Amino acid sequence: MSKPDTPVTKTQATNFIRDIIRADVEAGKLAAEAVVTRFPPEPNGYLHIGHAKSICVNFGLAQQFGGQCNLRFDDTNPSKEEQEYVDAIMDDVRWLGFTWAGEVRYASDYFDQFYAWAQHLIREGRAYVCDLSAEQASEYRGWATSPGKPSPYRERSAEENLDLLERMKHGEFDEGAKVLRAKIDMASPNMNLRDPILYRIRKQSHHHTGDTWCIYPSYDFAHGQEDAIEGVTHSICTLEFADHRPLYDWFLEQLPVPSRPRQYEFGRLNLDYTVTSKRKLKRLVDEGHVDGWDDPRMPTIHGMRRRGFTARAIRNFCDALPVAKSDGVVSVAQFESAVRDDLDRHAPRGMAVLNPLKVIVENFSEDRVESLSAARHPKEDMGERILPFTRELYIDTADFTEDTTLSRKKFKRLVLGDYVRLRGAYVIKANRVEHDVNGSPAVLYAELVENTVGEDPPEGIKPRGVIHWVSATEGRQATIRVYERLFITASPDKGEGDLLDHINPESKRIITNAWIEPALAEANPESSFQFEREGYFVADRFDHCAESPVFNMTIGLRDTFSEKPGGQ
RNA sequence: UGGGGCGUCGCCAAGCGGCAAGGCAACGGGUUUUGAUCCCGUCAUUCGGAGGUUCGAAUCCUCCCGCCCCAGCCA
Numbered sequence: 001m002s003k004p005d006t007p008v009t010k011t012q013a014t015n016f017i018r019d020i021i022r023a024d025v026e027a028g029k030l031a032a033e034a035v036v037t038r039f040p041p042e043p044n045g046y047l048h049i050g051h052a053k054s055i056c057v058n059f060g061l062a063q064q065f066g067g068q069c070n071l072r073f074d075d076t077n078p079s080k081e082e083q084e085y086v087d088a089i090m091d092d093v094r095w096l097g098f099t100w101a102g103e104v105r106y107a108s109d110y111f112d113q114f115y116a117w118a119q120h121l122i123r124e125g126r127a128y129v130c131d132l133s134a135e136q137a138s139e140y141r142g143w144a145t146s147p148g149k150p151s152p153y154r155e156r157s158a159e160e161n162l163d164l165l166e167r168m169k170h171g172e173f174d175e176g177a178k179v180l181r182a183k184i185d186m187a188s189p190n191m192n193l194r195d196p197i198l199y200r201i202r203k204q205s206h207h208h209t210g211d212t213w214c215i216y217p218s219y220d221f222a223h224g225q226e227d228a229i230e231g232v233t234h235s236i237c238t239l240e241f242a243d244h245r246p247l248y249d250w251f252l253e254q255l256p257v258p259s260r261p262r263q264y265e266f267g268r269l270n271l272d273y274t275v276t277s278k279r280k281l282k283r284l285v286d287e288g289h290v291d292g293w294d295d296p297r298m299p300t301i302h303g304m305r306r307r308g309f310t311a312r313a314i315r316n317f318c319d320a321l322p323v324a325k326s327d328g329v330v331s332v333a334q335f336e337s338a339v340r341d342d343l344d345r346h347a348p349r350g351m352a353v354l355n356p357l358k359v360i361v362e363n364f365s366e367d368r369v370e371s372l373s374a375a376r377h378p379k380e381d382m383g384e385r386i387l388p389f390t391r392e393l394y395i396d397t398a399d400f401t402e403d404t405t406l407s408r409k410k411f412k413r414l415v416l417g418d419y420v421r422l423r424g425a426y427v428i429k430a431n432r433v434e435h436d437v438n439g440s441p442a443v444l445y446a447e448l449v450e451n452t453v454g455e456d457p458p459e460g461i462k463p464r465g466v467i468h469w470v471s472a473t474e475g476r477q478a479t480i481r482v483y484e485r486l487f488i489t490a491s492p493d494k495g496e497g498d499l500l501d502h503i504n505p506e507s508k509r510i511i512t513n514a515w516i517e518p519a520l521a522e523a524n525p526e527s528s529f530q531f532e533r534e535g536y537f538v539a540d541r542f543d544h545c546a547e548s549p550v551f552n553m554t555i556g557l558r559d560t561f562s563e564k565p566g567g568q
Numbered sequence: 569u570g571g572g573g574c575g576u577c578g579c580c581a582a583g584c585g586g587c588a589a590g591g592c593a594a595c596g597g598g599u600u601u602u603g604a605u606c607c608c609g610u611c612a613u614u615c616g617g618a619g620g621u622u623c624g625a626a627u628c629c630u631c632c633c634g635c636c637c638c639a640g641c642c643a
Contacts, residue, residue, distance in 0.1 A: 013591090014582065042643050077642065134641055141639060145570045148639090179641050189571040191639050200641040219643045240637050243572050265573085267636095272579080278643095320591070322581060324574095327636070331579045334592045344605055351602095378605075412603060421601055454601085466601045532602045561603040 015323040017264050018061060021234055025065065035067030036232045039093065039100075040074045040107075040223070043085035043207070045278035046293040046300040047092045049314070049335075053269040056318035058236055059098040068101035070230055075108050076222050078206040086207065088293070092301040096311045107217075107226050108208045114217045114225060115169070117255050118180055118198055122161045126254055127198060128154055129164040130181045137179075140186075141194050147187035148194045154183060168201055171214045175201045182221075184250065192247045196220050224248040228257035235261045238268040239327055267327030269318070272490040274299045274332060280499055289503060290486070296552050297486040297507050307483065308528050308538025308554030313342035332485070339555055343528055343536040348376040350385075351423065351468040352516040352531040352551070354480060356394035358472060359444045361428060364391045369474060372453060374424035385519040388474035389425050394515045399467040400441060402433065412465025419449070421463040423532060427452040468532045470515040478516045478549035480537065482509040521549045528554065 025032050037058040041047065047055075062069035071093055075081050090104060121127035130153045132140060142148030156164070161180075168178055180199040188194055198221040203214045227235045235248075242265045252260060275281060276299055284290045284298070293300050296307035304314065317338035321330065364370075370389040376382035399413040399420075406415070414420045419429045426448040436442040449457050457463065484507050492502035520529060526541040535556035543550040 040643095044643080074643065080642075130641095137641075138639070143570085144639060147570095176641065181641095191571080194639085197641055202641085216641095218641080223643085239573065241643090243638050245572090267574085320580095324581075326574050326581090328574095328580060331592065334580070337592060340604090349602080378600090378602080423601060425601090427601090456601095463601085465603075468602075530602085530604080533604075534602090535604095557602075557604050559603075 013320050013322045015057070015061075016325070017057070017234065017236060017266060017323055018064065020264065021061060021065060024233075030233060032065040033067055034233065035062060035065040036070070036101075036230065037062045037067070037234055037236060038070040038072050038105075038227065038230065038232050040072045040226070040237075041089050042074045042077070042080070043082065043089060044077070044080040045085060045282055046088050046298075046302055048276045048278075048281065048301065049271060049274070049299045049304065050269045050276045051092075052096060052301060052314050053318045053321065054236070054238075055093060055096055055098060056315055057266070057323055059100075060319065061234070061236075062101075067233075069098070070102070070105055070232070071100035072105035072226060072230065073107065073208070074219070074223065074226070075106055075206070075208055076217050076219060078202055078204040078216060081207055083207045088302060092305075095305060096301065097315065105226075105230060106208050107222050108206060110222075110226060110229055111209065111213060111217070113229065114222060117225065118165060118217075118221070119162060120256070121182065121198070121254060122158050122165065122180075124254065125158065125183065127161065127180055127182050128156050129161050129168070129178050130154070130195075131178055134176060141191065142186070144189075144191065150186050151181070151195065154195070165199070165215075168199065168215050169213070171203065173201055175203055177201065180215075182247075182250075184247075190243055190246055192220070192244050193250075196247060220244060220247050221251065224251050224261065224263070225255065225257060227261035227263075228252060228259050231259045232261045233259075235263045237263060237265055239265050239325065241265055265325070266323045267325055269321065270327065270329045271299065271332050271335060272329050273485050273487050273492070275487065275492055275499065277493065280493065283499070284486075289500065296481070296483050305526075306538075306541060306552065308343075308536060308552055309339050310342055310346070310528065312346075313339045316342060329491070336555055340536070340558060343530065343554065345380065347528040347530045347536055348382050348385075349374075349378070349532050350517055350520045350529045351387075351470055352478065352480065352514055352520065352534065352537070353394040353396050353468065353470045353475075354482075354511055354514050354534065355397040356470075356472075356513065356515050357397040357400055357441055357444060359393045359395050359428075359430075359446050359469070361391050361393065361426075361446055361448050362431070363447045364389075366391050369471075372425055385517075387424055387517060387519070388471045390471040390473045392472035393422070393469045394472050394475065395422075395444075395467055395469045397441070400430070400433075400444060402441065408462075408464050413467055414444075415464065419457070419461055419463040421452075421466045422469045423466050425453055425469070427457045427461065427463050468534070470517050472515070475515045475517055476521040476549060477512075478514045478521070478551060479543075480511045480514040480551045480553065481540075482511060482553045483507060484509075516549060516551075520551075521546045523549070530557075533557065 039058045059069045130151045179197045181195045184193045199215045294302035294306045372387040373384045374387045421427045428446045428448045432445045434443040487502045488504045489502040523539040525544045528538045536554040537551040540550040
C-alpha cells in the first residue's frame with residue numbers, strides 16, 4: 001500500500017485524545033511504541049463515512065506514536081451479524097490504506113475466557129442468573145428519576161447460579177427465559193449500572209463460532225475485556241458510550257484481567273444531506289431505493305469507492321477534522337472540497353462530451369486524422385496523450401447557442417459567426433446550423449483557423465472561450481452515470497415524516513450516448529479522470545472495459561458561474 | 569423534575585485570565601487554451617443568557633436557557 005500523502009491541513013486538527021496519549025507517554029505511563037488502539041466494528045452492515053473517521057482516528061493515533069492498531073470484530077450478537085459484512089469491512093480498511101496489527105481478532109475468540117470470568121463474578125457474589133422476562137426486567141429497572149427494585153432472583157446462591165449458567169450454556173432453557181446479570185446497584189442514577197445483563201440465550205448459529213454457543217455475552221460484558229486481552233491501552237469510542245464507562249471500568253476492576261485499558265469518547269462524524277445509520281442504510285438497500293451497498297450514492301465506503309472518492313481524499317478529509325467531544329454536523333461541501341482537492345492534483349485530464357452536438361469542420365478533409373498531443377495534466381508531469389482531430393467532431397449542446405445577444409463575457413462559448421478555441425486543438429468559427437424536426441440544433445458547420453494549434457490566432461480573431469470536444473469518428477461512445485445527492489433535505493433523518501420522503505428522485509441519471517476521447521476508453525477500471533470543464537469521473541470498477549466504457553461521475557467541477565443570476 | 573455530554577462566524581472549530589487561529593461556504597479582484605486550479609483581499613468590537621470576581625474574562629464563580637445521549641435479553 002502506498003504511503004498516504006501528507007495531509008493538506010495547514011494547521012493540524014486538534015485531537016484531545018492525542019494530547020492525552022502524549023501526556024501518558026510523557027508521564028512515563030507507557031512507551032510510545034506500546035500504544036495500542038483498536039477499530040472494533042460489529043459485522044452487521046457495511047462501513048460508512050462515520051466509520052472512516054473512527055478508522056483514521058484509531059489507526060492514525062497508533063501510527064503517530066509508533067504503536068499498533070488492531071482490527072477486531074465485536075461479534076457478540078449472532079442474530080445481526082454475517083460473514084459478508086466481515087469480508088466487506090476488512091476490504092474497506094485495507095482499501096483506506098491501513099494495516100492492522102497481526103491477525104484479525106474476533107470477540108468470539110474470547111468466549112471461553114468470558115465464560116470463565118462470568119463464573120468468577122458469580123463466585124464473588126457479583127453476578128446472578130435472573131428469570132425475569134424482558135418486560136418484567138424493564139419494570140424492575142425503574143425510571144430515570146426513580147430507583148429500580150431488586151430482582152427476586154438477586155440473592156441466589158453461587159452454587160445455584162453456577163449450575164444455572166452451565167445449563168443455560170448447554171441449551172436447557174429457551175431464549176429469553178434466563179439471563180446472567182451483574183449485581184451492582186438498582187438505584188444508580190446511571191441506568192447502565194442497574195444490574196446490567198452479561199449473558200443472554202440465543203439459539204442461533206454464529207458466523208464465526210457456528211453452533212458452539214447458545215449464550216452470548218453483551219457488549220458491556222465483552223468490550224472492556226476484549227481490550228484488556230489484547231493489551232489495548234486507549235480504547236476510543238463514540239460519545240454515546242460515555243455512560244457505559246463506569247461499567248467498563250467496573251468489570252476491569254472486578255476481574256483478573258491481564259491489562260488495564262482506558263476508554264475515551266469523541267463525537268461521531270455526521271454529514272448533512274447524508275444518512276449514517278446502518279439500519280437506515282440497510283433499508284435503502286433492502287427496499288431497492290439504491291443499487292446495493294456499493295451504489296455510488298451511498299455514504300458507505302464501498303459506495304464512495306465506486307463513486308470515485310479516493311481513499312486519500314477520505315483520509316485527508318477525516319484527518320482535517322478535529323477530534324472533539326461535541327457532535328456537530330459537517331457540511332458535505334467540506335468533504336467535496338477534500339475530494340476536488342485530491343482529484344485536481346492526481347487525476348489526469350481527458351475530454352468527454354455528455355450531450356453531443358455534431359460539428360463539421362468544412363475546411364478539414366474528410367479522410368484525414370491529425371494526431372494532436374495534449375498534456376495529461378496542466379501542472380503535474382503525467383506525460384501526454386494522443387488526441388485525434390477529424391472533420392467531424394462533437395461538442396456539448398450547452399456550448400453552442402443561437403442567441404446572438406449574449407455578451408462575450410456572459411457566454412464564453414460558441415455562437416454563430418464567432419470564434420472559440422477547441423481545447424488542445426484549433427480555433428474554429430461557427431458558420432451555420434442545421435436543425436432537427438424539433439427545431440433544435442442538429443449539425444453545426446464550422447471552419448478552423450490554420451496554425452492555431454498551440455498558437456494564438458492572428459490579430460483580430462478573439463475566441464470567446466475554450467470548449468471541449470471529441471472526434472466523432474475516432475472517439476468512442478460511452479455510458480456515463482451522473483449522480484447527485486441521494487437526499488434533498490439537509491437532515492433526512494430528523495423530524496417527522498419518512499426517510500423516503502426526502503429522497504432525490506433525480507439522484508441517478510444514465511447517459512448512454514456520451515462520447516469520450518480514445519485514450520479514456522483504455523482507462524483501467526477504478527482510475528479517476530477530470531473530464532475537462534465537466535468534473536471528475538471514475539472508470540467503473542466492475543462494468544468498465546475498453547470495448548464498452550462506463551464511467552461514474554464522482555463530482556462536478558467547482559462552478560462559480562452557472563448559479564449566478566445571468567448565468568445559465 | 570435522575571445521570572452523562574455539549575453550547576465561540578452560515579458549517580466544522582482553535583482558545584485554558586491579557587484583549588477572538590484555521591478550514592469549508594460566501595463575496596470582491598488577478599492569472600489562465602478547463603467559467604477549474606492557483607493567487608490576493610473581505611467576512612465575529614464578539615464568544616447561549618444574566619449577574620459576580622478582576623486593572624483586565626470566551627476563559628474563574630453563581631444562577632438560568634438550549635441541544636444531544638441513556639429506561640434493548642443492540643452495539
